[in-house]
Amino acid sequence: MINTDLHIHSCVSPCADREMTPEAIVARAREAGLELIAVCDHNTVRSCDAAADAARAAGIGFIPGIEVTTSEDIHCIVLLPDTAKAHAFSRWLDTLRLRMPRRPAPMTRRLPIPRDPEAEERELLYMARRISIVDLPGAVAPFGGLVWPAHADKNANSVYSVLGCWTPDLRMDAVELCADTEPEDLPEGLPRLRGSNAHRIWDIRSPGCPLPLSSPDFAGLRAYLKGGD
Ligand SMILES: [Zn+2]
Ligand SMILES: [Zn+2]
Numbered sequence: 001m002i003n004t005d006l007h008i009h010s011c012v013s014p015c016a017d018r019e020m021t022p023e024a025i026v027a028r029a030r031e032a033g034l035e036l037i038a039v040c041d042h043n044t045v046r047s048c049d050a051a052a053d054a055a056r057a058a059g060i061g062f063i064p065g066i067e068v069t070t071s072e073d074i075h076c077i078v079l080l081p082d083t084a085k086a087h088a089f090s091r092w093l094d095t096l097r098l099r100m101p102r103r104p105a106p107m108t109r110r111l112p113i114p115r116d117p118e119a120e121e122r123e124l125l126y127m128a129r130r131i132s133i134v135d136l137p138g139a140v141a142p143f144g145g146l147v148w149p150a151h152a153d154k155n156a157n158s159v160y161s162v163l164g165c166w167t168p169d170l171r172m173d174a175v176e177l178c179a180d181t182e183p184e185d186l187p188e189g190l191p192r193l194r195g196s197n198a199h200r201i202w203d204i205r206s207p208g209c210p211l212p213l214s215s216p217d218f219a220g221l222r223a224y225l226k227g228g229d
Helices: 022-031 048-058 083-094 117-126 136-143 218-226
Strands: 002-008 036-042 061-069 075-079 146-149 209-211
Touching (some): 002 022, 002 075, 002 218, 022 048, 036 075, 036 117, 048 083, 061 083, 146 218
16 A cells, blocks of 8 residues: 555745745655655645655655646636646646736725735635636646546535536546535446645655555556556
């Protein structure tokens, strides 16, 4: 068994702690006995190069990932074979950003708070992209990636909170669940995963999600999820 955690946020996610640097994540993952991790920030791969370097130096497996917000406001994990593919996918995802013109607030309602362009940029990262969850697997395929709904049974930003059920048109490689009791309509044979969805360093814990992988890397995970095809 390979001890994995395939859903960890870094400090570039607007909702994650500033302390979640790639180096701190890798150090904590190694300490917790994890053998394979994926860093998945909201709609960006900005931490993947530093995380890959840190994981290589620490001797643990690393897969670059991204947590996509679909047009339905559903979160999906996308993992890519390498950092080059991750950057290519992220660039493509950037073209699907919603462009909303910012109107200056009327003088009477303007608050005496200085603008924080960095905070505004981080908030934009979280927003939905113009792609449906139904179309996401087809869009990920040319990049050689794997895709599944994140925290599918959570009460927000999930398949069950938005769609209400597992619809037959969801062609996913797996599903990530939070609760011990799983939804009754989940397809049989669909691999079930657990991710910490860590936003703070101590959210990264052992045992993670032990999986019977042949190797602690993307190829090992792909072979397990796709049945070696
Ligand atoms: Zn999420
Ligand atoms: Zn997440």
